[in-house]
Amino acid sequence: MVTRQSDDNKSTQLDVLVAGAGYVGLATAVSIKQARPNLHIAIVDAAPAEVWRKDARASAIAAAACRMLDQLGCWEEIAPEAQAITSMVITDSKTSDPVRPVFLTFDGEVGTGEPFAHMVENKVLNGSLRRRAAELGIDIIEGVAVQAFEAGVAGSKVHLADGISFDVKLLIAADGVNSKLRDMAGIKTVRWEYGQSGIVCTVSHERPHGGRAEEHFLPAGPFATLPLKPTKDGVNRSSIVWNERTEDAEKLVNGDPFVFEIELEQRFGLQLGEIRVEDKPRAWPLGLTLARAFVANRFALAGDAAHGIHPISGQGLNLGFKDAAALAETIVEADRLGQDIGSLDVLERYEQWRRFDTVRMGVTTDVLNRLFSNDIAPIRAIRDIGLGLVDRVPRLKDYFIRQASGLTGETPRLLKGDAI
Amino acid sequence: MPDPRPSTIDAGEVERFSALAAEWWNPNGKFRPLHKFNPVRLGYIRDQVAARFGRDTHAARPFEGLRILDIGCGGGLLCEPMSRLGAEVVGADASTTNIEVAKIHAAEAGVSVDYRATTAEDLADAGEKFDVILNMEVVEHVADVELFVKKCGEMVKPGGIMFVATINRTFKALGLAIVGAEYVLRWLPRGTHQYGKLVRPEELDKALVGAGLATIDRTGVTYNPLSDRWQKSRDMDVNYMVLAEKAA
Numbered sequence: 001m002v003t004r005q006s007d008d009n010k011s012t013q014l015d016v017l018v019a020g021a022g023y024v025g026l027a028t029a030v031s032i033k034q035a036r037p038n039l040h041i042a043i044v045d046a047a048p049a050e051v052w053r054k055d056a057r058a059s060a061i062a063a064a065a066c067r068m069l070d071q072l073g074c075w076e077e078i079a080p081e082a083q084a085i086t087s088m089v090i091t092d093s094k095t096s097d098p099v100r101p102v103f104l105t106f107d108g109e110v111g112t113g114e115p116f117a118h119m120v121e122n123k124v125l126n127g128s129l130r131r132r133a134a135e136l137g138i139d140i141i142e143g144v145a146v147q148a149f150e151a152g153v154a155g156s157k158v159h160l161a162d163g164i165s166f167d168v169k170l171l172i173a174a175d176g177v178n179s180k181l182r183d184m185a186g187i188k189t190v191r192w193e194y195g196q197s198g199i200v201c202t203v204s205h206e207r208p209h210g211g212r213a214e215e216h217f218l219p220a221g222p223f224a225t226l227p228l229k230p231t232k233d234g235v236n237r238s239s240i241v242w243n244e245r246t247e248d249a250e251k252l253v254n255g256d257p258f259v260f261e262i263e264l265e266q267r268f269g270l271q272l273g274e275i276r277v278e279d280k281p282r283a284w285p286l287g288l289t290l291a292r293a294f295v296a297n298r299f300a301l302a303g304d305a306a307h308g309i310h311p312i313s314g315q316g317l318n319l320g321f322k323d324a325a326a327l328a329e330t331i332v333e334a335d336r337l338g339q340d341i342g343s344l345d346v347l348e349r350y351e352q353w354r355r356f357d358t359v360r361m362g363v364t365t366d367v368l369n370r371l372f373s374n375d376i377a378p379i380r381a382i383r384d385i386g387l388g389l390v391d392r393v394p395r396l397k398d399y400f401i402r403q404a405s406g407l408t409g410e411t412p413r414l415l416k417g418d419a420i
Numbered sequence: 421m422p423d424p425r426p427s428t429i430d431a432g433e434v435e436r437f438s439a440l441a442a443e444w445w446n447p448n449g450k451f452r453p454l455h456k457f458n459p460v461r462l463g464y465i466r467d468q469v470a471a472r473f474g475r476d477t478h479a480a481r482p483f484e485g486l487r488i489l490d491i492g493c494g495g496g497l498l499c500e501p502m503s504r505l506g507a508e509v510v511g512a513d514a515s516t517t518n519i520e521v522a523k524i525h526a527a528e529a530g531v532s533v534d535y536r537a538t539t540a541e542d543l544a545d546a547g548e549k550f551d552v553i554l555n556m557e558v559v560e561h562v563a564d565v566e567l568f569v570k571k572c573g574e575m576v577k578p579g580g581i582m583f584v585a586t587i588n589r590t591f592k593a594l595g596l597a598i599v600g601a602e603y604v605l606r607w608l609p610r611g612t613h614q615y616g617k618l619v620r621p622e623e624l625d626k627a628l629v630g631a632g633l634a635t636i637d638r639t640g641v642t643y644n645p646l647s648d649r650w651q652k653s654r655d656m657d658v659n660y661m662v663l664a665e666k667a668a
Contacts, residue, residue: 338501
């Protein structure tokens with residue numbers, strides 16, 4: 001007789017356990033549960049409860065991800081806090097150039113009245129997805145790490161650090177670019193370092209931004225300003241993503257705040273009046289990390305755990321949402337066919353679906369970054385011609401807009417705003 | 421494929437069966453072609469059963485209350501999904517080895533299937549009746565197609581349906597399903613299919629009529645090498661599936 005492992009010691013049965021309560025993990029769990037209420041799903045996160053409320057970062061949510069949030073019952077709650085990006089300007093310049101030549105301008109609408117992206121603070125996004133998860137009956141276990149797991153024939157036994165264990169059909173790792181679960185599963189990564197860091201902070205400014213985003217390709221790397229919703233007291237704000245060589249970035253964020261503001265002002269310009277740094281700037285080392293496999297038996301990677309990309313084109317969140325939507329659709333369809341949702345032949349469909357897209361996007365942003373982050377005249381000339389061409393050829397520009405809004409490739413249903 | 425040797429299963433054999441079960445259910449192992457083929461046939465079965473019996477394909481267990489027979493069930497690749505969809509499933513295979521393998525996997529997966537080492541003839545003679553009979557990739561292996569289909573037909577309840585999936589006897593099938601799949605790509609062991617035993621749709625229709633069933637739907641199934649997936653198609657020259665019903 002074959003005895004099931006769960007008979008030996010008590011452990012809870014789950015269909016899906018998601019590790020990581022960031023927006024990718026939450027969106028994946030909510031997407032599956034909403035379509036298949038019969039599946040038992042829980043989320044576990046190593047971070048202590050309430051820490052997510054302190055995340056000061058904001059993310060650009062492309063039109064496709066926005067449609068998905070609407071389908072998941074979250075957008076209505078997020079919308080009042082979201083700042084639509086109604087236009088985007090891209091320039092290529094040296095910091096010292098008095099006037100920056102504009103090479104590419106976008107009027108940011110994908111369809112009538114639908115902006116191609118919104119800026120939303122992570123805590124707002126996270127809060128709304130958490131509210132929806134609770135509504136659907138998804139448990140979120142906080143402050144506990146996954147310590148180990150063993151994949152077997154019919155399921156995976158997952159042990160948490162507090163001694164609790166689960167028998168799950170499928171374990172999804174959405175635990176970020178330095179995914180511990182990915183390492184435990186023995187999945188290797190390919191990593192390119194840029195020697196660059198992204199400085200992130202929020203600034204307030206005198207005059208309103210009018211929903212305009214700007215991206216300046218400076219020699220050290222791109223400098224982007226992204227419009228945020230004004231505060232309740234009417235303070236105008238923008239989010240800054242500023243790339244510098246890692247050692248310079250460290251000096252800037254750890255040095256004199258006054259020096260930081262001066263350096264920032266040089267790049268930000270004074271067109272919006274006086275500026276002020278609103279929070280402690282932080283620097284994140286940039287790199288491109290790609291997992292060699294996205295799935296293993298009873299195991300799938302989603303979001304940054306599968307692919308951490310350079311934030312140059314603001315595609316991190318949107319690729320993560322695409323993973324969530326594709327993984328959820330794969331699992332829901334398999335469950336509707338009576339298939340074992342954690343089996344490798346089901347998971348391989350997700351891998352096949354997402355890998356090509358991810359690698360292409362990873363390589364595109366990598367090439368863009370290498371192309372733009374230098375000051376060699378011939379290269380500047382080439383890229384200027386390139387950008388100028390893009391602006392002049394409507395179909396190419398359309399492609400860029402659609403790419404930036406996440407609407408190309410074999411699109412998962414949720415990203416089109418349809419139910420799974 | 422049939423292995424009629426009677427065998428008494430002792431403890432020493434369980435290990436061998438477990439290893440075989442792992443092989444049957446390894447999507448990248450010997451049975452990879454069946455795993456790749458599974459989604460398209462599962463989709464066809466689910467949609468047609470739902471349409472015939474008025475079920476919601478999005479329900480948690482749409483096949484609740486239906487009695488299904490999978491004849492030639494092998495390691496249980498179809499039985500387990502049918503059971504998860506809510507059906508009461510009997511899996512029959514002439515090979516005792518296959519049945520033991522299927523039982524071990526179902527126990528591990530926590531899925532309930534009534535596996536029996538028996539033949540369609542014996543089940544029919546015992547008076548078994550089913551709402552749905554799955555006859556997938558079997559008719560091209562039996563000695564007498566008409567007799568086999570007739571025996572299966574006897575077990576279909578009035579108003580019930582039978583699915584038959586098989587390979588057409590065409591030169592294209594000879595090229596793709598035998599030379600291509602067995603000799604070139606080595607998806608299947610050589611000798612799995614013999615050209616002379618392949619079944620043309622009109623021959624199958626005739627056998628179905630002889631069994632008191634009428635063909636109500638049919639579809640080709642083709643392989644798309646770019647997506648590495650099987651999909652429904654109008655091309656019935658190689659693989660095809662037929663749905664037949666017994667009048668209520």
